[in-house]
Amino acid sequence: RAAATAPGGVSLPAQAGAAAPTRVADLVSGPAPLVAAVRRLVRDMVVVATLEDAEELVRTHPALVAVTAEGDILGSHIAHGGSAGAPSLLEVQASVDEAAAELAELAVRCEELAQGQRDAAEQRRARAGRVEELGELRRAADREKSAVSGRLGRLAGQARGAAGEAERAAAAVATAHDALERATAEAEELAERLLVVEESAEQAGDDEPDTAVRDRLAADGANARQTEMEARLQVRTHEERVKGLAGRADALDRGARAQDGTAHVSTPAA
Numbered sequence: 001r002a003a004a005t006a007p008g009g010v011s012l013p014a015q016a017g018a019a020a021p022t023r024v025a026d027l028v029s030g031p032a033p034l035v036a037a038v039r040r041l042v043r044d045m046v047v048v049a050t051l052e053d054a055e056e057l058v059r060t061h062p063a064l065v066a067v068t069a070e071g072d073i074l075g076s077h078i079a080h081g082g083s084a085g086a087p088s089l090l091e092v093q094a095s096v097d098e099a100a101a102e103l104a105e106l107a108v109r110c111e112e113l114a115q116g117q118r119d120a121a122e123q124r125r126a127r128a129g130r131v132e133e134l135g136e137l138r139r140a141a142d143r144e145k146s147a148v149s150g151r152l153g154r155l156a157g158q159a160r161g162a163a164g165e166a167e168r169a170a171a172a173v174a175t176a177h178d179a180l181e182r183a184t185a186e187a188e189e190l191a192e193r194l195l196v197v198e199e200s201a202e203q204a205g206d207d208e209p210d211t212a213v214r215d216r217l218a219a220d221g222a223n224a225r226q227t228e229m230e231a232r233l234q235v236r237t238h239e240e241r242v243k244g245l246a247g248r249a250d251a252l253d254r255g256a257r258a259q260d261g262t263a264h265v266s267t268p269a270a
Contacts, residue, residue, distance in 0.1 A: 021046045021047060024042040025038075025039040025042050025045075044063065046064050046066055047067050047068075048066045048068055049068070050068060051070075054066030058074055058075060062076040063076075065078065152256050155252050155256040156256060159252040159256065162245050163249050165245050166245035166246055166249060169238055170242055173235060173239055173242060176231060176234040177235055179231045179234070180228065180232055180234075183224060183231045184228050184231075186228075187224035187225050187228050190220045190224050
């Protein structure tokens with residue numbers, strides 16, 4: 001019997017009437033770096049003729065893995081069935097073409113996803129700019145709102161002052177009206193008294209009338225008419241002042257309402 005040396009230096013007896021087992025590493029050919037790597041991977045594999053030979057080899061040498069011509073692989077911890085026939089060249093080419101098509105489809109999909117990512121990044125930058133713009137508008141609106149609030153406070157204070165002044169002027173008008181009524185009544189009374197004196201003097205005949213009483217009544221009447229005229233002038237002055245203050249208060253109120261409306265309109269939405 002001739003003996004064969006298996007990988008790792010193990011000597012295998014040749015099967016009776018059969019050739020010695022062949023190492024798988026001896027069947028590998030190609031570029032030297034690649035061959036060396038492949039031979040390290042298959043260093044424990046031995047080629048046998050049949051599955052029975054594989055079983056016998058593994059039974060006597062558990063450290064080895066037997067490979068049959070049908071593609072069966074058998075070892076102490078592995079068993080894999082082979083195929084009765086190898087795939088044809090057309091089948092292999094079809095598989096290659098299918099894999100190439102899938103690869104091309106994946107490449108297109110990757111490009112689409114990359115473009116989508118770039119578009120999303122651009123949109124994000126644009127929206128970030130818009131957010132910053134809206135933030136600046138909001139800050140400007142807040143500043144304007146604060147300024148308007150200050151103006152509203154000042155206008156409200158001015159309106160209250162004008163209203164108080166109008167009330168005081170109205171009271172002054174009422175007082176002036178009372179004074180006018182008193183002056184008018186006094187002037188009318190003095191005029192009547194002067195008329196009575198003059199009529200009495202006429203009835204006295206040719207006697208020289210007492211002019212002292214008449215002159216005093218005339219002077220009092222003139223003073224009463226002067227007082228009445230001044231009272232009328234004071235009433236008219238106070239009435240004009242009341243009208244002016246009322247118009248000013250109304251203008252301040254309209255200005256405050258307009259400022260309030262402007263503040264609401266100019267504030268941007270969040």
